[in-house]
Amino acid sequence: MREQKTNRLHDFVRTKGEVYVWLASMGLVIGLTMIVFLLGLILWEGVKSFWPEPVAVFELRQDAGGAMQQIAGQITKEQEKAGQATAAENAALEYQIRTANRDTYGSSYRYLDSSQIASVTYPSGLVEVERMEFGNAVGFPESVVFGKSGRTVASGSEEFAGALAKAVQDAATRRAQIEKIEKKEIGSINAEMTSLRNRERSLKSKDEKTAEEEKEIAGKVGSLQGEFEKLATRARELRGEQKNDVLVLRLASGETRTIATGDIVGYFYPNDLGFFGKLGLFFHRLVLFLIENPREANTEGGIYPAIFGTVVMTLLMSVAVMPFGIVAAIYLREYAKQGFMVRCVRIAVNNLAGVPSIVFGVFGLGFFVYLAGGTLDQLFFSETLPTPTFGTGGVLWAALTLALMTVPVVIVATEESLAAVPRGVREGSLACGASKWQTIQRVVLPAAAPGILTGLILAMARGAGEVAPLMLVGVVKLAPSLPLDGDFPFAHLERKFMHLGFHIFDLGFQSPDAEAAKPMVFATTLLLILLVVFLNLFAIIIRERLRKKYATGAF
């Protein structure tokens, strides 16, 4: 009996606080749900855009449409028709259909009323063709026509699949050749040409131009021009060949269209794919998305340059922000006399973290680009003026601007972890005859390293996702070349670059066909998140290793 009583008493006491525990956990649950929902939505939408959907053919009722009786497309949205939502007519649905064939229909999307639709079928044999221009084409293949031999292979024949594959493959090979000629070979000739011209100009400005040198330069320019002509002709020829072979397609609405194989990126039969076929295609598209250059105002193709630009910029930023922030924090915490001034500086630094990022962008433009970049150009790149080298936005200035923006985070984190290093350890080091700097360098910094890395992680997360300031200091919609490549001096820090965050903005708000760009928006967002996660993971792994090395759980 007695025991029971005490138990009850115990229960009563415990229940008192329970309410608050519930309240607190509810807050956490709401927060977590929101995060999971956000990530889930982006993951779902991002992944979905790579998954091949079957293509439906809609037969339209005679009275509804004009000439067109059939139309093919994927259902992308289903909604109740506005204004007719009475209980009796609950069947009045409206479908958004991605018809593709933008060149024929004028738009990639079309809305259909459920009342217009007589029947829906998923016929086999329908082909979806990814093109270099005008988005995808969807239709029934009729034949492949080889321009040179005049041979026509009809879609009924057994050779058709092989012939189409071969034609597309040939075109892809030629495209790679063209790209090599235009980007690499002609590019290097151009670079040589520019350097020759700059030499000429600098000679001219110094009044040292001798007849021999002039002749030598002119000779070199002449031979380069000859080479250039040769390559240009070869590229033109190849381009011409790209138009030779064509695929003839009959659209569901009846029109016949021809697509040059040179325009075909890839094709597949959406209604004839099994699960594994779809899966294969899914991964194929995913990989292309990761490694290809963008096409068609960024709405098609891959986002490789944007990934590359984001990574390079973020790493550069980390490299810039680390020493800067750490040294500042060491001075503030260890050397400066703690007093009014230091307190003011600390408050100023903390407030810096709250300044809107666009302000940093404006500062970066004024200070780095115009002032620092302009001065650099004047001093070292005067031959190329008035074309700016560093005097315009570039990946270096963007990284420095973001470093400036994120430095308060690093300073605050470093200061805190320095303060957390126990006094006894410092005294122990000093008692061994170490100087103050030796103590900081050998004992305090290693002990504080995990905390400092936490600061860097936060800084990286903030820096990688920032868009607004970048638009002022070097990000572009389409960069002609990457900031790192095989041309001397390999790292081109003055180059403009592409960035995932800006890419999302560009796709969502600046593209001519916003509806068509939507899947890309989600896919790119997913990638941006993954990238930030990966960069952070990298830093976290380093931090854990450090922690294990020093086995301190105090941070």
Next chain:
Amino acid sequence: MTEIPRPKTQQAAKGTQAGDRNSKFIEIKNFSFFYGAAQAIHDVTMDMPERNVTAFIGPSGCGKSTLLRNLNRMNDLIDGVRHEGDIIVNGHSIYDPLVEVISLRKRIGMVFQKSNPFPKSIYENVVYSLRVAGQNSRPVLDETVERSLRSAALWDEVKDRLHESALGLSGGQMQRLCIARAIANRPEILLMDEPCSALDPIATMKIEQLILSLKSEFTIVIVTHNMQQATRCSDLTAFFYLGKLIEFDRTEKIFTNPSQKQTEEYITGRFG
């Protein structure tokens, strides 16, 4: 920079008679110490002879650690402290403006009340004082590690994990590591602030043996709350109370026939 003259170590090694020893190796002269406005040490005067063990005893908060930490000027680091009087080591004031604190500390090893191993490997902890002095020769470091760890009675326990983090050791092992670290560069004076407060009886015994064996080389000042320990390993004992030196004499005398009533009350345990 004036160097405080080193004792004649050659003699020290073989010298066992009291005659060889400098009986005023550490002189504390009218020393007072203030934390801000609070005075922690009141006008202490005492001389500690070379190669002897001096024990500081007294109730908690009486200023033992404060005085000890002044011998290597560790208290300089605290803001707002002030001292009066002087401390003279081997004939030279440690507060002489020409004395370099760093070289002073190199010659005065210290073991702290709370063990404070560095976030480094055991090996690097021991050789720290050599490293900061620029000694990087591997054989010398290896030799030092083994000698110091053996002296601190830790070698057998850690010899297979010298390159693991020191923070993985137990509390008592950490304290012995700190002792090994303090004696690694063979200082002349060893200051120990309750070195055995975290140790089990066996380790305590080892440390006491260590103190007795080190006595022939070092001048040792040890703070302890353990009366038996003071009797077992010290030659001289100083009793402090409320920042004042109450009595300072040979250990046998203090523990058998103290001249002050307060001392007697304290050592017999009749005293808060």
